[in-house]
Amino acid sequence: MQVHRLSDYKDCEAALRNTGLRQALYDAGEVITGGTLLVLHSEEHIRRREIEIRVFRRNFFKYYEKEVFPATLAQTIAPYLSAGGGDLIELGYRLTVNLTADFAGVDRPEKTAEESEQLIRLVKKMSEGATMVHSTRDKDELNQEVREALSEFDRDFLQASIARRQTLIDAVECGDASEDTLPRDVLTVILRAQDELQFDDAQRLREIGFYMQAGSHSTANSVVHALDEILAWAGENPARWERLEDPVFIQHCVHESLRLHPASPEAWRKTMCPMQVSGAGELPEGDRIELDLFKANRSEEIFGSDAGSFNPDRDVPTGVMRSGLAFGIGVHTCLGRELDGGLLAKPGTDPEKAQFGIVPLIVIKLLELGASKVPGDPPAPDTKTKRPNWGRYPIQFAKEQA
Numbered sequence: 001m002q003v004h005r006l007s008d009y010k011d012c013e014a015a016l017r018n019t020g021l022r023q024a025l026y027d028a029g030e031v032i033t034g035g036t037l038l039v040l041h042s043e044e045h046i047r048r049r050e051i052e053i054r055v056f057r058r059n060f061f062k063y064y065e066k067e068v069f070p071a072t073l074a075q076t077i078a079p080y081l082s083a084g085g086g087d088l089i090e091l092g093y094r095l096t097v098n099l100t101a102d103f104a105g106v107d108r109p110e111k112t113a114e115e116s117e118q119l120i121r122l123v124k125k126m127s128e129g130a131t132m133v134h135s136t137r138d139k140d141e142l143n144q145e146v147r148e149a150l151s152e153f154d155r156d157f158l159q160a161s162i163a164r165r166q167t168l169i170d171a172v173e174c175g176d177a178s179e180d181t182l183p184r185d186v187l188t189v190i191l192r193a194q195d196e197l198q199f200d201d202a203q204r205l206r207e208i209g210f211y212m213q214a215g216s217h218s219t220a221n222s223v224v225h226a227l228d229e230i231l232a233w234a235g236e237n238p239a240r241w242e243r244l245e246d247p248v249f250i251q252h253c254v255h256e257s258l259r260l261h262p263a264s265p266e267a268w269r270k271t272m273c274p275m276q277v278s279g280a281g282e283l284p285e286g287d288r289i290e291l292d293l294f295k296a297n298r299s300e301e302i303f304g305s306d307a308g309s310f311n312p313d314r315d316v317p318t319g320v321m322r323s324g325l326a327f328g329i330g331v332h333t334c335l336g337r338e339l340d341g342g343l344l345a346k347p348g349t350d351p352e353k354a355q356f357g358i359v360p361l362i363v364i365k366l367l368e369l370g371a372s373k374v375p376g377d378p379p380a381p382d383t384k385t386k387r388p389n390w391g392r393y394p395i396q397f398a399k400e401q402a
């Protein structure tokens, strides 16, 4: 097997759209990703995706942004406001783990800080497992820890969440309750589609565990990168701070930051048969193609001569997303893209009508509260992974409420 590394934007985009290539980045993390949507191929992938995407029916985004999110945000941020600040990575995880749990369909019956902490610990471990390929840790040790985290998650969270949903589904199916009584989450969708999916317990556990980590980890990291870029860009410039009073402009800033810091800096694919791959040539079956999304997203040909720097006002060619390939493209395009990134609003859009996305909404709130770095306590990178993430990011708030 040969490895081919591509970093040209158009080659990477073509490879992501190439249905003859299969997912290969998560093979090392199969303890959690095995058989999940992310690693399926072809017909099996299409069928699973069609089922799971049902969660987005009936005004889902409006419901999520206007009803679910504001309460979670206010509740989670309150203790940090009282304390005048805290670690943004920790705050990001607390926020996103609760939101992702709502989306995945994982109940937190106790609603205590300890329960959230337990869930965060488990999700961080699952995330470490999914991105095992980039881990600097001993793989056997990590595999064992992920197995333990999954069984604790199953025992303390998933089993009760399944039981509660199954009772509600049974009531709807016998005509004793209406569809509106069902939670709007992936677990409910999966349970209702059991005849189509034929999941066993272990597969269902991995699928929900995968959703928990896919949503939390990337959202939390993207929030920190975006705030960091925005603070550096605005600096001491009052005119720039004035522009940051516009939430639509902040959404553009977040997408520019997503471009520079894609949550997954690489995508890997494998050839399923002998084939022509743009940028790599004629390849035999079984070769690996590593797509350097970090570099592709900084392509000067596509994004201009200042592609490597943060410029929320940049012109982006038609057909190219402002966030580049950060959410992937093609059949495996991120299922959470619209949830997290919203729909990019045109400058001047009425904020009431915009669908901002969870990452922009968190950053909008942080800026409203006057979030800044703490003098004398600088952020530090995460040393447990080769991925360019922050390990700690202390912030302080200038205001006690927005």
Ligand code: HEM
Residues within 6 Å of the ligand: 016, 023, 025, 037, 038, 039, 049, 103, 211, 214, 215, 216, 218, 219, 222, 262, 263, 264, 267, 268, 325, 326, 327, 328, 329, 331, 332, 333, 334, 335, 336, 337, 339, 340, 359
């Ligand atoms: C800023 C946040 C996020 C980023 C940058 C991101 C990025 C990505 C990328 C690059 C992929 C494609 C991987 C590939 O092609 O190899 C992906 C897939 C996926 N993402 Fe996200 N993601 C984010 C948030 C979320 C959230 C919040 C959810 C869930 C609610 C989610 C669920 C998924 C799922 C289910 C897939 C697999 C789709 C498939 O294989 O068909 N993501 N994500």
